[in-house]
Amino acid sequence: MTTNTTAKDATAGPSAPGETVLDARGVTMRFGGLTAVRGVDLTVNSGEIVGLIGPNGAGKTTFFNCLTGLYTPTEGEVRYKGTILPSQSFKVTAAGVARTFQNIRLFANMTVLENVLVGRHTRTKEGLWSALLRGPGFKKAEKASEERAMELLEFIGLAGKRDHLARNLPYGEQRKLEIARALASEPGLLLLDEPTAGMNPQETRATEELVFAIRDMGIAVLVIEHDMRFIFNLCDRVAVLVQGEKLVEGDSATVQGDERVVAAYLGEPFEDAPGQDEVAEVEAAEAQADAAPRKETDR
């Protein structure tokens, strides 16, 4: 696969193994009186897939937005490959961090190919004059962009629909297109915000494969998700965010076993909750009812 990188930033693009790609320290985000993210540390190394989970409203997307320049963190700093990330989202992408969105934000009325070409924007530099004068440099650049875009479309399996309007794609393909568009900016770190939301099991498996393939390309991945099986299949490490704080971080066993995580998702047992004995009683009664002959009832 050719990588045509006219990268503005030398650190963009896939990185050497073992390198710390993302280093977020003490990231805090306050909106007026509300603290959405509270002192979160997170690192992602190259070749890793890190998961970020937590109940709704825990601050995961807010944290993502802090990483990508959509919000400027009230406190803390975010470093990408050692350099502090600028606080404007387009500069963050130029530096090498790309993302997808929780609610799909494709350019609905542009074609599939055009969407990916827009993703190439930050790695190409032909400006207005070049477009107006149409010298050989322009034509070469456009051709190269198109080739690279087609490569990415083939990678995700949408090459046959290059001239289709993005809004006409089925939901699963729209998600894939968003990923391809993000990949077009040659990132070293890809942030995926709930990539399998609304997908059926087959599509989810396919997305798993896709993320593995992306990891194999040398791009580090940070994923927000609710689908636990997806997360634990995929991720080397998982961090849990609850009410803006990082509760625990570790591999899947550590996280799944942690009581606080369970409590955060399922809630604390309340006072009148049935104890073990009651539970056993109920189960016995149900078993009896199953065994007894049933009456015909008319619905």
Added chain:
Amino acid sequence: MNELPQQLVNGLLLGSMYGLVAIGYTMVYGIVQLINFAHGEIFMTGAFGALTVYLYVLPDGTTMMIALPLMLVGAVLVSTTVAIGAERFAYRPLRGAPRLAPLITAIGLSLALQQAVWAWYPNAKSARTFPQIDGGPFHIGSVTIQTGDVFLFVAAPISMAILAYFVMKTRTGRGMQATAQDPDTAKLMGINTDRIIVVAFALGAAFAAVGGLAYGLKYGQIDFRMGFILGLKAFTAAVLGGIGNIYGAMIGGLVLGLAETMATAYIADVPGMEQLGGQSWANVWAFVLLILVLLFRPQGLLGERVADRA
């Protein structure tokens, strides 16, 4: 007449008129993110409504003391009718459309209203005289206040008080705040957002009508074009104060009025700008103020209050 206290008072009075009109812009923008270009014309129709009451409804020779409240009613009736009609037939069908569509509709409506008055209102091709309150000007210290301005002096603070009470204490008012912050959630809470929007338009129009009546009393005449520039300046005031923020609208109006009056009176004293004083440059200074605000404090003096349309 160049004395500072006089200029200050003039500026505040002018500014309160801007503020009254600005309220309408800011309320509508806060809820539906629409710059209601026709709002200046709503202001104008309010003024003409008042005039109509005086000329054609009330018997000749009615004293202003009795006529004034009735003229106010007339003004408010006309302006709110126009505003509600505009919302129902021109803007509501375009609720989901890309931003350009309602904006162009608003421009078209603005033009149509101007021309309708010009073409059909008796003798509106030139300015129409507006009745004045009898009595000499009042003197407070070194400051002279015309009778026309007294109305504004009284009406503006009362209007603001009514508005504040309405927004904070009544159910509809709180519904407006909710809709301004998050229309979808407001709907889920059972708030009839359609009705809220109508109320916003109507309220804005009512205050603009007060402003229109004040304008007529102050300048002694009204014409079909009075809404165009004033509307522009009122929107500037709304931005100045913080779009979506009704207190900001009034504050912005006062600041704009003061700035304009001060500039008109004193700029010529600044070396190098001798020829840039006077009424003919007044609008330019308002615009310059707008640019400065956008450059240095785009969220306005009191901060914006607009729903996040993301």
Added chain:
Amino acid sequence: MTTQTSTPQTPAKEPTGSGTGLVGIPPHLGRALATGGGILTIASAFLAWTWTAAFPGDLTVYGYPGGLQVLVLIGGALTTLFGLASYGVKGLRWLTPAGADSAIKLAALAAFATAWYTVLSIATELGGLANLEPGGWVAAVATLTALLGALSLPFQRPAPDPTDPDDTGWEQFRHRLRHTGTVVKAAFASGTTAPPTRKLPAYAEILVIIAALTLGLIVFTYGIGTEYDEQFIGFLITAGFGFAAASKAGLVNRVSALTGKHRNVTMIGAFVAAAAFPFTQSDDQYATIGVYILIFATVALGLNIVVGLAGLLDLGYVAFLGVGAYTAAMVSGSPSSPFDLHLPFWAAALLGAAVAMVFGVLIGAPTLRLRGDYLAIVTLGFGEIFRIGVLNMDGTSGPDITNGSNGISSIPNLDILGFDFGQEHTFAGFTIARFANYFLLMLLITLVVVVVFRRSGDSRIGRAWVAIREDETAALAMGINGFRVKLIAFALGAALAGLAGSVQAHVTYTVTPEQYQFAHVVPPNSAFLLAAVVLGGMGTISGPLVGAALLYLIPAKLQFLGDYQLLAFGLALVLLMRFRPEGLIPNRRRQLEFHEEAEAPTVLSKAGA
């Protein structure tokens, strides 16, 4: 265990489009009536319709159609043409890839409306039906017959939405009304497009393009050359319905696809056709209108980059035209200019564009970082401030730069390489006078703007503009520097307007503040410019050009509207946004933005327009 038995219910049969027409005549008869009616309409055009020449256009002569009769003749011809095509006459099927039935209806409507308008105008203006000659009656009957016949043609009736029994009487009425509307719309809808049976060789395709361009030129010239109100109204009716008919027949799309394939040929052809225009005129009067339309259209096209491509709301665009015009005027040797300069044209033009661009950057830099609505207000303000500033700088209220309300006058004519634009010149038997000269010059500028539009639109920056317009947050996340990209669009638009302004200054001899208002009866002005772009269709090339032409001609030709012109304009804007916000010549993408529920084509092909 419970068993649930339910009888399989046969689904209620949907009343499918039973294929009846709107009118109860059997279809075969209807089609014959339509086609025959068309022929009869043609014939009636050769008869006399009135006995007196008091009605303009001289409709009194047998055998010689004049004025409105020509238009009715065309309407009848179109009806006959489409009627014959629907019978499957060989060779004509090519014209109606999407089926001829709707086209017949619209063509018949064109003929009917024009004929009855004419007949009724004759009656009202001359005072009574007695003033009509038999020819007029024949025309009326023929067109009515044709229309009735056409309306009886079968079409796919949509099934009505189920009614809600809880609806009040008023709501039920509205429901029925809406359904009737849907049925009528369906009656005029296109059929499915059949694929072309045989691909044309390239030279044939180019011939088709040339034919289409020639037709366009003829229509345009006729439109400009109409001499009296009734003729112009008739022209609008015939042209409007005629175009609609061709569109429903699928012909417009077919030609559009061809122009898309041969874009450069089309562009060159269009310019040749446009350049031919002044030569077709024996009178400089129409070339004058032509120049003004061209200036207006070019500026509208520049605005199209700002509004149509990048989605920036510029409400004071005419000020940039003014800046360019004033700048050029001040350096072109006018006696009322404060500068004693007479630069050659190319320098004046470049200077005009440059100064306009500077102002564009000055206005855009603080505002483009903010929400788009602020740009609208700021540009509106700038438009007014420019006018006021230029008005005030007359030495009394301000420094004496622009000569106040008198403006810069007596700008000398251009003299480029010895070609004096003020003089008449003769080429191969054709004479072109002053305005024709400037027309050709302006055409070159238009060519530049068209090329700029196309090239910038179809490039990295063009895609960035569309992305910003579609979803700014996502665009930023893709690495697009939103502010920079928007500023480029804004400054480019300003520069192009300034360029056009430099020509305008020379054409109009004088530049005054009144020429640059927000809204005025005479274009160009900001409101009309915006309307031209929106009416014509944002994001396309031909859209603003057509929009500008229409918006210039309609107020100019329909003087009888008089006082109500701007009122009509305002109302028209409101209605346009309500019912067809994507404009006359929609960019397909744009149409999808406005009508979310519309069937989006799976593939967005590049249309020629």
